[in-house]
Amino acid sequence: MDSTAEDGEGTGRRLRDLRRARGLKQQDLASGDVSVSYISLIESGKRTPSSAVVALLAERLGCTTNYLLTGQDETHTRELELKAAFADLSLHDGRAGQALQAFSEVLASTPVLPEDTVRRARLGQALALEQLGRLEAAVQALTVLYEDPRCVAGSAQWSQVATALVRCHQSLGDNVLSVEIGERALRRLDQLGLQATDDHIQLGAVLVGCYRSRGDLAKARLVSDRLIRVADEWGGRIARRETYWNAALVAQSQGDVDQALALTERARALLAESDHVRHRALLAAAYGTLLLDCDPADPERAHQLLEQAHTQLADVGTPAERAHAQTHLALACLQLKRTDEARQHVSRALESLRDEPRPETVQARTVLARAQFDAGDGAQATDTLAAAQQQLRQLRPGRSTAGVWRQIADLWQHHGYVTEATAAYQQALADAGLPGQGVAPGRVGAL
Template sequence: MDHVEGISPVQVGRRIRDLRVKLGLKQQDLASTDISASYISLIESGKRAPSDAVLTTLASKLRCSPDHLRTGRDDHALEDARLKLSFAEMALRNGDNGEALQAFGELLAKPALLDASMLLRARIGQATALEKLDRIEAAIPVLEELSKDPALAAGSDEWCRVSVALSRCYRNMGDVTLSIEIGERALTRLDALGLDVTVDHIQVGSTLIGSYVMRGDLTRAHLLAQKLLPVAEDKGGRAGRGSVYWNAGLVALSRRQLPEALALTERALAMMADDDNLRHVAMLRTNVAWLELQSDHPDPARARHLLEDAGQTLAELGTAVEQARCELILVDASTQLGQWDEAVSHARRALGLLSSGPRVEAVGARVRLAEIHLLREETYEGLQALHAATRQLRHFAPSYETAQEWRRIGDVWKRQSRAQEALEAYDQALQASGMPMTYDPAQSLAQQGHG
């Protein structure tokens, strides 16, 4: 959106005349070797539209900015808005997301004070702050509007940020199909520009790999990761390369190639360790810790150390969901170390962080609580937690994530020698992963006999 659009030469001319009169100047005083007094008269009467060069010359004599002559915006108000925008963006980088959101909102409440580039930065900042505050349902409409803005040119840095954020938000809301459609559409638009694979491809592609993995489409995820890895090595910055290795690690993990997954994620962490995006580094430490616990020779002490470092950063910069995921892996590390009281505390903290809305991670916290209670032979409490997790999980749409939680619930029932409950959970896991029930000929025969 550009506030200069639609402004007539009459308005520009009137502003020039009013300023000239206010300063006690004559038309001749504005004239120069390139601009005659008669031309000044035509501009002031609205019969000529001045070029940018002419406006710049006139603005210097009228003691204002060219933008003020074009739009009428107060120069002091514009400078104040620039300072406020810089403050909001700094607050966002420092993890003061609430403060940033308030500042962006105040700026957007008076859009006439912003030029086109400032308005775009404020809208993107608002969406980013909403996402970081886990207000994803509020962030999506802002990102949708931005994605349809004709001023957002495909291939620009802002376009890439919006495309990636929109795909990521839909994925985090559980709409993996739409997330993938957005990512694939963005890659198609980049390809249509006729460029070689760029850093933008890396950013969009990394997000798309994560969505493929969440849907269970491991072949596409693997192929895209293989395509992006050499490009990332050649063209990507350390953060960009780290992002690709991060997502390639997710692919390897989903294919149960744990040593490869750990190696790829460790490499991503090494690449991004010096990056100024501390939140991403903390999330990577969380991933490495989780993979460490899944390996053939786990080191829960090292995992806990990584998670404690990550937790401190995420407490300042991360979303509630990211903090909760860190707490859940701390549950696993503490359990492996036999520190059950700590494990329970971490699980309850995770539930507290997830109390604002329905999250699959909350199911994971309850299942872990059930496991700990059962390990401590607190059977009643364990079964209560397990039943609560089961009831909550039934409200979620089928997905790769819900299939994992159903599998975990089934495993807990199996360890309790509760075969019927285990079979029901495993059946739910199969259905959530997209594998329907097989045809039952006995049921068909029974229906025919009834008829």
């Protein structure tokens, strides 16, 4: 006679959920003792399996009989929660591939886990995908989490998901959507009237970066100034560091290099030896980049910092972060008259970016053209600049693309290509929303 510790419906539901989570079909569990039709009846709650059948099914599913009977399996649950903690540490240390594998293994046992552990693992999985540069997959996972009603607005996890979602859309070049999501999230926080937390402050800091990317520097400065006041009063070390860092980038974009350096120094002062290697590397890269813009520039010190950042980001950085360090390392080499080394660095940057049409790729191509000009290879340099312009036209026009057009125009003009320089300057004006005489708003014709 069939009997269990509870009705067959609960056992059948857990059997079905766990089988699906394992990617198995009913016939995969069937044997000479248990038919496919009998398994179907168990899953539908129409049959209550015997203890022997439960033991057989549990063995094939890799769970305990107690879990199938009661839904409780403390030993297995503890093991999975330990694995999730290990994945968190791996992610913090920049070992995104290792973290992704561990989180995926945890999520394969979703029916066994408490709901909060599952959501934590899904967030970790999405963040690991982001670090690995798999941004579309990260956005998909984050969107599901963000729209889940169990992710309560204002909670730490909600803020972390919103921040990551804004950051990923920005990295994909969609500044419109990233700003829309960020502003909506901050408005929600204002409506809730909650005291500012580190997670809330970091959300604001990422939004500042989005304003900067789309060229809205006045708004970026306004929000970053407000965030600094909030972070200084309520924020912890990490939140203040993120706030100073993004404010430094805004100041740099506004041409205020001294203010940018001062803010970067404040951010670097908040670094600790226990901090994420990636964060230390990114701040070193940001500081090195600023030293190249100083008057006078300090290319030797910049090269040292960027080399350090490049070495660390090789293991823990995203493709875009590695490319940024390599491109600016190439700029430092050009200032130091080390042309061959500059070409090597920027070529590696392009390899990291896989030649995709994105701002970092265009920037790298522009630096490569400069190195080719410096090496006396004008024909190759003009081809490289033409390729950079072709990719730049594929990007959404705005102040950020206008700045790159201006760099290209300056390079054309410096080397005597007047017609090409004029067209690039006109395109810079058009992208900035200030078309020159005889130039209609939008994209000008191909050169």
